[in-house]
Amino acid sequence: MVPTRPFGKTGVEVSILSLGGIFDIQSNQLTLRKALEWGVTYWDTATSYVGGRSEIGIGKYFSKHPEARKKVFLVTKSGASNPNRMTKHLDRSLERMKTDYIDLYFMHAVSSIGEVTPEMKAWAEKAKAAGKIRFFGFSTHSNMEECLLPAAKLGWIDGIMTTYNYRLMHTDRMRAAVEACVKAGIGLTAMKTQAGFSWGPVGRENKTTLRLTKQFLEKGFTKQQAKLKGVWENPIIASICSEMPNLKILMSNVAAALDKVKLSGDDMKLLERYARETSTGYYCAGCAHICESTYAGKAPISDVMRYLMYYHSYGDCERAKTLFAALPMDTRKHMPTLDYFRAERRCPQGIPIGKLMKEAAEILA
Ligand code: SF4
Numbered sequence: 004m005v006p007t008r009p010f011g012k013t014g015v016e017v018s019i020l021s022l023g024g025i026f027d028i029q030s031n032q033l034t035l036r037k038a039l040e041w042g043v044t045y046w047d048t049a050t051s052y053v054g055g056r057s058e059i060g061i062g063k064y065f066s067k068h069p070e071a072r073k074k075v076f077l078v079t080k081s082g083a084s085n086p087n088r089m090t091k092h093l094d095r096s097l098e099r100m101k102t103d104y105i106d107l108y109f110m111h112a113v114s115s116i117g118e119v120t121p122e123m124k125a126w127a128e129k130a131k132a133a134g135k136i137r138f139f140g141f142s143t144h145s146n147m148e149e150c151l152l153p154a155a156k157l158g159w160i161d162g163i164m165t166t167y168n169y170r171l172m173h174t175d176r177m178r179a180a181v182e183a184c185v186k187a188g189i190g191l192t193a194m195k196t197q198a199g200f201s202w203g204p205v206g207r208e209n210k211t212t213l214r215l216t217k218q219f220l221e222k223g224f225t226k227q228q229a230k231l232k233g234v235w236e237n238p239i240i241a242s243i244c245s246e247m248p249n250l251k252i253l254m255s256n257v258a259a260a261l262d263k264v265k266l267s268g269d270d271m272k273l274l275e276r277y278a279r280e281t282s283t284g285y286y287c288a289g290c291a292h293i294c295e296s297t298y299a300g301k302a303p304i305s306d307v308m309r310y311l312m313y314y315h316s317y318g319d320c321e322r323a324k325t326l327f328a329a330l331p332m333d334t335r336k337h338m339p340t341l342d343y344f345r346a347e348r349r350c351p352q353g354i355p356i357g358k359l360m361k362e363a364a365e366i367l368a
Pocket of ligand 1: 286287288289290291292293294295304305308349350351352353354356
């Protein structure tokens with residue numbers, strides 16, 4: 004069975020691998036059955052995923068297998084920014100998933116700690132008192148460090164799901180942010196652990212890539228599995244949430260979680276070197292406060308880079324287009340006409356922002 008780790012100070016042990024439910028679970032019930040069988044008992048979804056078919060699919064499974072609900076640490080999320088809409092979303096999630104409680108409820112895609120308001124705190128307390136949720140927190144894939152550090156001081160956040168991978172985990176800012184959360188008793192789940200590119204030759208080969216692939220294959224795992232292991236090497240990360248829409252990926256990830264071979268110091272250094280050599284110009288680190296601050300909300304650069312990552316690295320055109328279509332029409336209209344010179348000068352990753360914003364407006368529209 005996949006091992007477990009404590010989730011912050013909640014007193015709950017969660018599987019170190021979490022089933023990322025961004026797929027049509029309604030027509031893929033076997034993946035849930037096998038996940039449970041192999042000990043992947045932390046299930047992650049969101050009210051918005053696949054037009055609701057993710058949550059509905061989980062509900063279908065619980066209806067058929069009511070005994071499964073108690074084994075699962077169930078997480079869902081709401082993208083609402085006010086308590087009334089949160090309540091509507093929560094009630095809909097409960098109804099869809101045929102359950103009367105959610106283990107951990109997230110505000111979805113927080114990019115500034117200002118969004119985590121006292122009203123949200125009051126809402127979370129009320130939902131807990133009503134028995135509808137056990138724990139509360141947020142997910143973040145923009146300005147992660149700037150969200151994690153202050154969250155550690157709030158004193159009422161139980162869990163956070165954050166972008167965290169072999170490209171980001173070694174920076175001083177990220178180290179300080181996760182350590183602050185752990186000290187505060189916040190359970191941490193890592194996502195986007197494969198650290199895909201926003202464009203460019205995905206998986207481009209250089210000498211380090213070839214050495215990396217060879218070195219890991221000799222140890223019996225793939226580059227993708229090594230990236231998971233790199234994150235698990237940090238014991239303060241409770242779980243990795245990975246999108247696992249089919250048995251092949253689930254089996255590969257479970258095998259990595261069960262494998263007792265640890266990455267050596269040399270393996271970790273090689274991963275770090277690979278990250279250094281391949282990040283510049285291709286990998287968006289989500290530091291939206293750096294590039295977006297002068298565009299007054301007209302250019303959601305970090306979000307668009309993420310959509311391009313779904314498009315190019317994940318090959319998930321539908322998700323990229325759906326998310327892009329949800330941007331305000333004005334934003335989509337003006338986005339390709341803005342001058343991104345200042346943003347490009349500031350970007351620590353050297354991303355060709357102007358070129359990519361124009362490309363996004365063409366291929367995702
Ligand atoms: S485009 Fe550059 S500055 Fe903007 S979020 Fe990505 S890495 Fe950070």
